[in-house]
Amino acid sequence: MAAGAVTAIGAGADAAVAAVPGFYNPFTGYPITETWQGHLNRGSLGGIDYGMSVGTRLPAAGGGVVTNNPNNGTGGYTVTIQHDNGYRTQYLHLSQFLLPNGTRVGAGEVVGLSGGAAGAPGSGSSTGPHLHWHMVDPSGTRINPLVFLDGDETSPPAYTPVSETADSTGWRPMPVGYNGQPVLAGAVSAVLRADGTKIIYTVRDGRLYEAASNTGWQNLQVPNHDQVSAVSAIPYNGGVVVYTVRGGAVYEAASGNWQAMLVGYNGQPVYGTAVSAVLRADGTRIIYTVRDGRLYEAASNTGWQNLQVPNHDQVSAVSAIPYNGGVVVYTVRGGAVYEAASGNWQAMLVGYNGQPVYGTAVSAITRTDNTRIIYTVRNGNVYEAASNTGWQNLRVPNLTNINTVTALNANGTKILYTR
Numbered sequence: 001m002a003a004g005a006v007t008a009i010g011a012g013a014d015a016a017v018a019a020v021p022g023f024y025n026p027f028t029g030y031p032i033t034e035t036w037q038g039h040l041n042r043g044s045l046g047g048i049d050y051g052m053s054v055g056t057r058l059p060a061a062g063g064g065v066v067t068n069n070p071n072n073g074t075g076g077y078t079v080t081i082q083h084d085n086g087y088r089t090q091y092l093h094l095s096q097f098l099l100p101n102g103t104r105v106g107a108g109e110v111v112g113l114s115g116g117a118a119g120a121p122g123s124g125s126s127t128g129p130h131l132h133w134h135m136v137d138p139s140g141t142r143i144n145p146l147v148f149l150d151g152d153e154t155s156p157p158a159y160t161p162v163s164e165t166a167d168s169t170g171w172r173p174m175p176v177g178y179n180g181q182p183v184l185a186g187a188v189s190a191v192l193r194a195d196g197t198k199i200i201y202t203v204r205d206g207r208l209y210e211a212a213s214n215t216g217w218q219n220l221q222v223p224n225h226d227q228v229s230a231v232s233a234i235p236y237n238g239g240v241v242v243y244t245v246r247g248g249a250v251y252e253a254a255s256g257n258w259q260a261m262l263v264g265y266n267g268q269p270v271y272g273t274a275v276s277a278v279l280r281a282d283g284t285r286i287i288y289t290v291r292d293g294r295l296y297e298a299a300s301n302t303g304w305q306n307l308q309v310p311n312h313d314q315v316s317a318v319s320a321i322p323y324n325g326g327v328v329v330y331t332v333r334g335g336a337v338y339e340a341a342s343g344n345w346q347a348m349l350v351g352y353n354g355q356p357v358y359g360t361a362v363s364a365i366t367r368t369d370n371t372r373i374i375y376t377v378r379n380g381n382v383y384e385a386a387s388n389t390g391w392q393n394l395r396v397p398n399l400t401n402i403n404t405v406t407a408l409n410a411n412g413t414k415i416l417y418t419r
Contacts, residue, residue, distance in 0.1 A: 022107055022293050023062040023083075024273045025149055026248050027052075028186075029206025029227040033130055036144045045142050047092070047134040054095050054129045056114040056227075059248025059271070061089050061133075061145065063106045063292040068097040075132065076124025079112045081105065086138035089145065093126040106292035108248035108271035159184040159204055160403060160419045167414040171398050176200065176211065176417070178218040183211050190406045190417045191233040191240055198410060200417055201231050201242055208244060224253065224260045232277040234285065243277045243287050250275055250289060250298075263287065263298065265305040270298050278320040278327055288318050288329060295331060311340065311347045319364040321372065330364045330374050337362055337376060337385075350374065350385065352392040357385050363407040365414065375405045375416060382418065 027050045034049035060066075064083040072078035077094035095115030105111060116126035126132075135145045161182040163173040176183045185202030192198055198213040201222070208225035211217045222242075230245040239255040249269040251260040263270045272289025280286055285300040288309070295312035298304045309329070317332035326342040336356040338347040350357045359376025366372055372387040375396070382396040382405050402418045409415075 020062075020149055023149060024107060025146065026059040026061055026108070026229075027131065027133065028229055029246075030131075036146070045134075046144060047132045047142075048144065048146060050131045050133065052114050052129065052131055054113075054115050054117050054120070056131070057110045057247040057249070058091050058094070058112050058114055058131065059108045060105045060111050061107065061149075062087075064089070064104070066099050066103045066105055066111055067101050068099075068112075070097070070122070072124065074125035076126065077112070077115065077122030081111065087148070088136040090134055090136065092132035092134075093124055093130065094122050095120065096122070106271070106294075108273055108291045110248060110269075110271075159186050162188055162200060162202065162417055162419045164198075165396075165399060165416045165418065166410075171396050171416075173398060173418070176217050178211065178216055181219070183209070183217060183219050185209075185419050187229075187231060188404065188406055188417055188419050189231045189233045189242075190408050190415070191235055192408045192410050193235050193240060194238045196411070198408070198415065199233070199240060200406075201233050203228050203231055208242070222253075223258050225251075225258065230273070230275050232275045232287070234277045234279045236279060236285065241277070241285065243275050245272055245275050245289075248272070250287060252285075263304050265298065265303055268306070270296070270304060270306045272296070274318060276318045276320045276329075278322055280322050280327060281325050286320070286327060288320050290315050290318055295329070309340075310345050312338075312345070317360070317362050319362045319374070321364045321366050323366055323370075323372065328364070328372065330362050332359055332362050332376075335359070337374060339372075350391050352385065352390055355393070357383070357391060357393045359383070361404045363405050363416075365407045365409045367409055367414075368412050373407070373414070375407050377402050377405055382416065 030050040030052050033051040039047045064081040067080045069078040075092035079091045081089040093116040094112045096113040114131045115122045116129045118127045135143045162176045165173045187203040189201045202209045206227045208222040208228050211219040227246045228244045233242045241254045244251050250263040253260045272291050274290040276288045289296045293314045295309040295315045298306040314333045315331045320329045328341045331338050335358050337350040340347040359378050361377040364374045376383050380401045382399040385391045385393040406417050
């Protein structure tokens with residue numbers, strides 16, 4: 001995964017954020033079946049092959065204009081996305097095109113369906129189902145998209161142990177695990193259920209897992225969830241609802257049966273590279289997604305109509321909290337944290353004495369006295385800033401080498417989950 005993370009209120013969300021703004025790797029949940037070097041070794045011009053079944057949805061790695069080529073020789077059906085920065089993304093061996101030539105898409109929008117079955121229309125020279133992905137730079141040279149995104153195709157995903165830390169214990173981190181087995185994750189989201197149970201949802205190998213404090217953190221795979229790249233959870237009707245990003249699209253599932261339902265409006269899915277969910281005081285479920293650096297809002301009481309939030313661009317992380325009957329969001333833009341309320345969405349820089357609060361990840365909570373608190377990660381350290389101290393930004397002790405943070409308010413105790 002590329003560097004960066006996104007977390008949400010009480011229930012954080014966490015997703016890979018590319019080192020190149022507006023771009024990401026949509027295929028982190030799939031195994032690499034042939035590396036760039038492997039292609040070069042057999043005489044290919046280079047590419048990354050991901051193993052996936054025929055008909056898998058293929059999200060755009062970045063915004064641009066689509067061109068379909070049904071006769072790309074050994075590449076078969078090929079989609080090219082011409083990006084505004086002069087680079088081109090290409091997906092080969094498709095089974096179906098989904099968009100007309102000239103369609104402008106944002107990062108995460110689905111441009112076609114994978115293929116590759118031997119002898120099938122569109123497969124070209126492929127001998128088995130997979131996606132071939134490469135990029136072309138402005139000079140016309142084919143390049144490795146994972147190098148472009150500052151990734152490493154030969155390294156396993158960054159799965160690290162999850163720790164729990166509470167202010168009531170002096171911020172002493174305790175590893176989360178069951179029977180001596182640590183909970184490992186590439187993403188984590190925490191939620192406090194109505195009965196007081198603390199629950200964390202983690203993503204590993206594209207699968208979603210649940211571990212709860214009332215079972216000694218026994219870690220169980222959530223059914224019906226694979227190819228997951230981001231998650232955010234909220235307490236709802238005594239249970240939990242999770243929102244996951246899968247193949248660039250957002251899905252909703254409740255703890256009653258974990259049946260994953262595609263979230264969308266009028267047949268149009270909600271797309272995103274990150275998701276943050278919040279339960280508003282009136283019972284409305286709202287999700288905030290980031291796509292192509294822009295922030296979007298979709299709510300359950302409008303049939304998940306997806307609207308761009310004004311005054312928000314170049315966003316890399318978001319966390320939302322219910323506040324005074326509405327919603328407040330915290331976004332990371334250019335490394336600095338901004339606050340905006342749903343009344344007018346005017347984005348205000350968060351800081352103390354003229355010093356902005358910086359971070360690569362952000363998670364927010366509302367304390368019982370209505371104080372808003374944000375937690376950020378910077379250079380592996382966690383920082384806390386609160387509205388009742390003018391956003392004085394203080395380092396949280398005993399937390400180092402941290403990738404991301406998600407926070408919850410457990411009956412007045414501030415609890416962090418980090419990895």
